[in-house]
């Protein structure tokens with residue numbers, strides 16, 4: 001770590017993402033205390049309340065993916081516990097390099113296990129609106145995609161642009177599809193880069209799938225062979241108290 005980063009860490013020692021305990025400032029790339037590191041492993045093994053599979057094997061369909069435009073969606077953890085919510089908040093709002101590095105590596109391992117990397121691949125992400133980027137200070141999906149592309153030696157596709165749509169999390173589920181449709185586009189000068197590509201789409205959180213499915217449709221319209229989404233967390237399907245699920 002550079003001198004500046006070192007001094008910063010000594011003055012403001014990093015805290016555990018989950019429990020808030022102060023961490024050893026001289027240790028690089030650590031975002032959990034020892035106890036919470038195993039809590040993270042438990043989160044990855046905690047079954048989806050709907051299909052009972054562990055998160056990375058969850059087979060629940062996405063609300064907006066009825067046409068199966070998106071070929072698959074894999075996540076590291078369920079978006080359920082307070083710990084996972086804190087972690088997502090940290091990725092959205094902080095410049096915590098250790099956390100970004102950790103999550104990028106976790107996603108890389110998930111991609112290695114679950115993606116077909118034999119063909120011609122690109123790593124892509126849905127761009128945040130200018131307003132959202134300004135509010136949060138950075139574009140978390142862009143940063144993760146850049147780190148993952150670099151580590152896996154796969155080129156990063158920057159063509160899924162945002163027309164300054166609203167942030168999905170503030171909208172009711174019913175209008176998210178429409179908002180995603182109105183938010184994303186691929187400019188003409190980026191269209192040729194997708195022909196025949198297997199797109200690895202990176203996002204932080206998937207709820208209804210409106211964003212991921214819209215991105216998949218845009219990629220496929222421009223010749224992508226497949227689109228697979230890899231996200232940090234996915235909101236489990238709601239379980240209907242009468243028995244079924246929706």
Ligand SMILES: [Zn+2]
Pocket residue numbers: 016017018019020021032033034035036037
């Ligand atoms: Zn902790």
Ligand SMILES: [Zn+2]
Pocket residue numbers: 048049050051052053058059060
């Ligand atoms: Zn599931």
